[in-house]
Amino acid sequence: MSSIRDRDKKHLWHPLTQHKTHPDTLAIKRAEGAMLYDENDKAYIDGIASWYTCMYGHSHPYIIDKVKRQLGKLDHVVFSGFTHEPAVALSESLISILPDNQEKIFFSDNGSTSVDVAIKMALQYHYNRGDEQRQLILSFEDGFHGDTFGAMSVSGLSVYNGPFEAFFIEVQRIPVPHAGNIEQVKKQLAEILSAENVAAFIFEPLVQGAAAMKMHEAKYLDELLTITKAQGVVNIADEVMTGFGKAGTHFASDQLTISPDIMCMSKSLTGGISAMAITSCTQEIYDAFYDDSILKGFFHGHTYSANPLTCTAAKACIELLQSKEIQDAIQRIHRKHHEFTDSLKDHKLIKSTRVCGVICAVEVNVETGRYGNYRDKIFALFMKRGVFLRPLGNVIYILPPFVISDEQLDTIYHTILEVLEIMNTPASVEY
Numbered sequence: 180m181s182s183i184r185d186r187d188k189k190h191l192w193h194p195l196t197q198h199k200t201h202p203d204t205l206a207i208k209r210a211e212g213a214m215l216y217d218e219n220d221k222a223y224i225d226g227i228a229s230w231y232t233c234m235y236g237h238s239h240p241y242i243i244d245k246v247k248r249q250l251g252k253l254d255h256v257v258f259s260g261f262t263h264e265p266a267v268a269l270s271e272s273l274i275s276i277l278p279d280n281q282e283k284i285f286f287s288d289n290g291s292t293s294v295d296v297a298i299k300m301a302l303q304y305h306y307n308r309g310d311e312q313r314q315l316i317l318s319f320e321d322g323f324h325g326d327t328f329g330a331m332s333v334s335g336l337s338v339y340n341g342p343f344e345a346f347f348i349e350v351q352r353i354p355v356p357h358a359g360n361i362e363q364v365k366k367q368l369a370e371i372l373s374a375e376n377v378a379a380f381i382f383e384p385l386v387q388g389a390a391a392m393k394m395h396e397a398k399y400l401d402e403l404l405t406i407t408k409a410q411g412v413v414n415i416a417d418e419v420m421t422g423f424g425k426a427g428t429h430f431a432s433d434q435l436t437i438s439p440d441i442m443c444m445s446k447s448l449t450g451g452i453s454a455m456a457i458t459s460c461t462q463e464i465y466d467a468f469y470d471d472s473i474l475k476g477f478f479h480g481h482t483y484s485a486n487p488l489t490c491t492a493a494k495a496c497i498e499l500l501q502s503k504e505i506q507d508a509i510q511r512i513h514r515k516h517h518e519f520t521d522s523l524k525d526h527k528l529i530k531s532t533r534v535c536g537v538i539c540a541v542e543v544n545v546e547t548g549r550y551g552n553y554r555d556k557i558f559a560l561f562m563k564r565g566v567f568l569r570p571l572g573n574v575i576y577i578l579p580p581f582v583i584s585d586e587q588l589d590t591i592y593h594t595i596l597e598v599l600e601i602m603n604t605p606a607s608v609e610y
């Protein structure tokens with residue numbers, strides 16, 4: 180029997196992959212805690228929690244036990260006209276940890292659909308209130324919100340969007356604010372708000388994940404949100420990446436003084452068990468849809484909305500998130516990231532570092548394209564040493580599962596430094 184890796188090539192088309200130049204995939208056979216194991220039993224530390232999903236560790240026994248029990252009771256049922264205990268229990272538990280102004284939750288399937296739902300909710304909110312000329316969506320340059328058409332439109336411009344740009348919804352992008360540009364950004368925002376009919380402002384709060392973990396301060400974002408809120412613009416926080424403890428608080432929005440009107444969640448919502456997303460909103464947004472006319476309802480729905488197994492997994496994840504063990508782990512990882520980045524202050528190979536919650540990014544002092552040769556080489560060197568990280572250009576970031584041990588974290592830190600030294604002495608590079 181040929182290997183999984185060889186059989187893969189016959190029929191499979193992988194996401195974000197140019198198969199001609201990157202023909203090989205790695206077959207992972209099992210995973211546990213912070214570790215992945217390939218088909219030859221080689222172990223890798225999952226330094227990015229499999230795209231920030233498996234934050235409680237792979238195959239967590241508590242989550243698995245809950246899902247198994249639910250499987251024996253109810254697998255799936257239509258969520259239009261029916262309800263069930265796992266969805267109700269999840270709604271109660273999620274609302275209890277969301278910012279106080281969030282009252283209603285709406286299910287969909289993944290991060291991108293949670294964003295599309297948010298955009299449609301915001302547009303129809305204005306439409307239902309007779310303000311249908313509000314059609315423009317504001318977003319941040321360099322933002323990333325997903326790959327469906329709505330989500331792609333509000334993301335920053337990228338070479339990958341080229342074939343689709345003619346089909347985007349109406350969007351204007353502003354720079355992310357910081358101490359050096361806040362007055363300029365506020366001026367630009369005021370100009371757009373006076374010239375255009377702005378429906379919504381969507382942003383990744385505090386950390387822009389796909390932009391290589393770019394971070395901004397809550398106080399500057401708050402300044403923009405105060406302005407948009409005063410103008411009746413619907414503020415949408417995309418917490419698909421930052422949600423559920425990664426920014427140090429349950430949600431990055433908890434660090435803002437202006438709470439968003441709508442929030443998008445996915446990824447670690449279900450701890451990696453299966454895909455699900457939620458878009459939450461305030462009572463005010465919901466009320467604009469609550470009417471005797473059926474036409475004012477929100478006619479959006481996915482077949483697998485609120486799947487009982489996935490809801491059960493999500494509820495178990497929230498219980499874990501609230502546990503002392505996980506809260507302590509978040510503090511521990513945050514402290515260790517700071518010790519690591521403090522030790523890099525005068526490192527000749529490192530340009531800058533940044534930390535927010537359990538997210539740590541190290542920018543290497545080299546000029547390179549986002550998916551260039553340099554990135555591919557350091558990725559290969561990490562994998563050879565049993566560390567799974569996915570550098571974005573010259574930025575190496577760590578976003579580990581909360582259950583990672585100090586020893587595993589130290590291995591990641593040491594490996595990063597070892598790989599940078601190897602890259603700095605090209606003669607020694609061996610893949």
Ligand SMILES: Cc1ncc(COP(=O)(O)O)c(C=O)c1O
Pocket residue numbers: 289290291292294323324325326383388389417418419420421445446
């Ligand atoms: C902030 C943010 N929003 C949306 C998405 C899209 O999520 P999905 O890949 O589940 O569609 C991502 C994915 O990385 C993300 O980081």
